Amino acid sequence: MPAAHLTRRRLAATSALLAAALTASLAAATLIGPVRASLWTALGPGGEHTPDFAILFRTRLPRVLLGAVVGGALACSGASLQALLGNPLADPHLLGVSAGAAVAGAIALMAGADPVSPIVPLAAFLGALGTVAAVFLVARAAGRTSPYAILLVGVVCNALGAAAIMLVNAIASYTQAQGILFWIMGSLSAQSYGLVAVAGLYALAGAAVLVRHAHHLNLLAAGEEDALTLGVEVEAVRRAVFLASSLLVGAAVAVSGMISFVGLIVPHLLRLILGPDLRLLLPASFLGGAVLLVWADTLARTAFAPSELPVGVVTALLGGPFFLVLLRRALRRSAP
Amino acid sequence: MNSNRNTVLQTDCPAACASPEARDIGLFVGPSAGKGLDLLPVRRVLLPMERARRRFGGLLAGALALLLVSCAPAPPQAARAVPRRVVSLAPSLTEVVYGLGEGDRLVGVCAQCDYPEAARRLPKVGGYLSPSVEAVLGVRPDLVLVVPSPGNRESVRALERAGIRVLVAADRTLDDLWAGIAAVADALGVPERGEAMTSKVRGKLQAVRARVEGLPPRRVLLVVGHRPLIVAGGGTLQDELLRTAGGVNVAADAGTAFPEVPLELVVARAPDVILDAAMGSEAGGRELFAAFETIPAVRQNRIVTLAPDALFRAGPRVGEAAAMLASAIHPEAGGS
Numbered sequence: 001m002p003a004a005h006l007t008r009r010r011l012a013a014t015s016a017l018l019a020a021a022l023t024a025s026l027a028a029a030t031l032i033g034p035v036r037a038s039l040w041t042a043l044g045p046g047g048e049h050t051p052d053f054a055i056l057f058r059t060r061l062p063r064v065l066l067g068a069v070v071g072g073a074l075a076c077s078g079a080s081l082q083a084l085l086g087n088p089l090a091d092p093h094l095l096g097v098s099a100g101a102a103v104a105g106a107i108a109l110m111a112g113a114d115p116v117s118p119i120v121p122l123a124a125f126l127g128a129l130g131t132v133a134a135v136f137l138v139a140r141a142a143g144r145t146s147p148y149a150i151l152l153v154g155v156v157c158n159a160l161g162a163a164a165i166m167l168v169n170a171i172a173s174y175t176q177a178q179g180i181l182f183w184i185m186g187s188l189s190a191q192s193y194g195l196v197a198v199a200g201l202y203a204l205a206g207a208a209v210l211v212r213h214a215h216h217l218n219l220l221a222a223g224e225e226d227a228l229t230l231g232v233e234v235e236a237v238r239r240a241v242f243l244a245s246s247l248l249v250g251a252a253v254a255v256s257g258m259i260s261f262v263g264l265i266v267p268h269l270l271r272l273i274l275g276p277d278l279r280l281l282l283p284a285s286f287l288g289g290a291v292l293l294v295w296a297d298t299l300a301r302t303a304f305a306p307s308e309l310p311v312g313v314v315t316a317l318l319g320g321p322f323f324l325v326l327l328r329r330a331l332r333r334s335a336p
Numbered sequence: 337m338n339s340n341r342n343t344v345l346q347t348d349c350p351a352a353c354a355s356p357e358a359r360d361i362g363l364f365v366g367p368s369a370g371k372g373l374d375l376l377p378v379r380r381v382l383l384p385m386e387r388a389r390r391r392f393g394g395l396l397a398g399a400l401a402l403l404l405v406s407c408a409p410a411p412p413q414a415a416r417a418v419p420r421r422v423v424s425l426a427p428s429l430t431e432v433v434y435g436l437g438e439g440d441r442l443v444g445v446c447a448q449c450d451y452p453e454a455a456r457r458l459p460k461v462g463g464y465l466s467p468s469v470e471a472v473l474g475v476r477p478d479l480v481l482v483v484p485s486p487g488n489r490e491s492v493r494a495l496e497r498a499g500i501r502v503l504v505a506a507d508r509t510l511d512d513l514w515a516g517i518a519a520v521a522d523a524l525g526v527p528e529r530g531e532a533m534t535s536k537v538r539g540k541l542q543a544v545r546a547r548v549e550g551l552p553p554r555r556v557l558l559v560v561g562h563r564p565l566i567v568a569g570g571g572t573l574q575d576e577l578l579r580t581a582g583g584v585n586v587a588a589d590a591g592t593a594f595p596e597v598p599l600e601l602v603v604a605r606a607p608d609v610i611l612d613a614a615m616g617s618e619a620g621g622r623e624l625f626a627a628f629e630t631i632p633a634v635r636q637n638r639i640v641t642l643a644p645d646a647l648f649r650a651g652p653r654v655g656e657a658a659a660m661l662a663s664a665i666h667p668e669a670g671g672s
Contacts, residue, residue: 033598033600034600035600035601049630050630054603054628055603060600063598179563182564183563301598306598307595307596307597310596
């Protein structure tokens with residue numbers, strides 16, 4: 001099954017299955033929450049003036065949708081970064097790309113940008129782009145990247161990002177610093193459909209570019225030499241993938257702060273089931289990431305109700321052990 | 337030397353170890369030191385004090401000092417000298433010192449100590465919970481006032497090692513305030529002024545209580561941060577002040593002092609009044625809740641923006657804070 005050849009039918013069937021799973025998850029997650037709300041009351045006569053309607057459709061649904069957008073964006077960018085860097089441990093958070101996005105977003109906030117405007121995602125996108133470029137340049141200096149090199153670059157980028165964020169905090173005024181800190185810690189809470197639309201637009205644009213280049217990225221992942229021989233414009237593809245994955249991370253970080261490991265877990269699980277073909281893996285990762293984060297956030301909302309956990313806590317608790325297993329496997333494989 | 341410990345504890349010796357400061361110092365000392373104390377023969381430790389101190393660090397010595405003070409005769413007069421140069425590392429304690437009429441003894445305050453106006457002109461010796469040990473030592477204090485917190489614990493220990501007398505007083509609740517006023521007044525050698533101050537502040541709270549007596553209690557949500565949504569929970573100073581002002585905190589059961597809660601909880605709990613004390617965002621609160629006309633506070637336009645500072649300090653202005661809350665919760669009861 002994993003090695004099965006990718007046909008148009010298999011692509012359509014898998015995508016439809018995952019899309020159905022996502023739709024079901026969105027519906028279920030909207031009905032689950034710390035507070036009881038009746039769908040019948042909300043949809044009954046005069047329902048839009050009931051608290052039930054406000055709870056279900058004005059607070060819970062936008063939040064669930066935002067979780068789906070962010071999860072999809074992170075997983076899809078993780079899958080593309082793993083292919084581009086030829087490294088199974090690439091993840092936007094571990095590589096420091098999320099930190100780069102957070103630094104740039106924090107600077108935009110300090111300069112007075114409104115947290116809900118499209119400026120912050122744009123700044124976050126530029127920050128992510130700069131970090132991806134830096135990771136790539138350093139990791140590639142040793143030729144084909146090793147797990148060590150890439151993790152070390154990630155460690156450094158994260159440390160630099162953390163330092164830059166602290167610096168911004170030290171320079172910003174007291175009230176600004178508070179706002180920036182909360183923004184970075186992130187949360188899917190208290191969101192609006194407007195924010196879902198902004199983030200969704202950025203994320204879908206990024207995902208579309210990646211899917212369009214999936215075939216070339218496949219060839220590139222198999223080896224740069226081979227790709228060149230087969231007529232792939234390697235530099236152009238690489239540039240497009242850089243831009244698109246940064247756009248995805250920028251969108252995710254701008255609306256939800258730093259959420260770790262989604263970009264690692266989802267592509268790996270799906271690769272085990274679906275095989276490595278990116279034409280299938282990229283859209284599947286988007287849908288799978290959406291499902292994962294919707295459920296992780298549902299857990300975050302309900303586990304200690306009525307207080308809530310930051311969703312990043314849930315993903316890190318799920319993803320940390322998963323990452324260690326992967327790391328052990330990668331190191332064994334790269335051992336002489 | 338250890339005399340600094342002795343003096344502080346000696347000040348409130350009548351209350352012995354049950355006084356809040358002793359408890360707080362006990363908190364710094366930690367349970368392991370207490371255990372070590374049981375294991376050591378007291379006589380052996382009494383004589384080679386210096387050696388014991390070197391061996392077990394300042395912690396054990398502090399615990400021993402505590403024991404000594406409660407059983408030994410009062411130390412020599414020199415150690416009981418009234419402090420002339422005082423540093424306050426908490427906005428609440430700074431206000432207490434000024435309230436006692438002893439502001440001219442202050443030679444340094446924390447960066448957040450902004451009230452009264454005179455406090456702003458004093459040398460700043462670091463942040464509320466991140467004091468600079470060097471800066472504190474630089475103003476040559478003979479008494480430092482701090483609140484117990486994991487953030488300043490190491491700095492406080494360093495000050496004590498440098499031989500500075502430290503008074504630890506909590507500032508979380510009204511009971512903390514009464515104990516803090518008494519402890520600071522005692523340490524400054526003006527206990528009768530402490531008593532006067534306490535009864536004055538208690539009187540103001542009583543006046544607020546009288547103002548709202550007989551009025552139906554209103555359901556109130558006190559918002560501290562917007563994104564994510566953070567509110568005042570139970571067991572906090574704010575909760576006590578809300579009750580004093582004739583309100584019922586709808587988030588009192590949320591489990592932690594300042595829980596992050598989902599927006600839907602606000603819709604479900606339907607507060608009559610929303611008090612918005614989030615920093616640096618006057619319009620933010622209204623905007624956040626505007627779409628939820630099922631919340632009585634939104635429908636009746638009872639969203640009130642409050643200046644946060646006085647409200648978040650267990651200091652002598654709690655009476656004013658309670659009066660401000662009463663005006664916001666029960667505007668029909670008239671001003672004070």
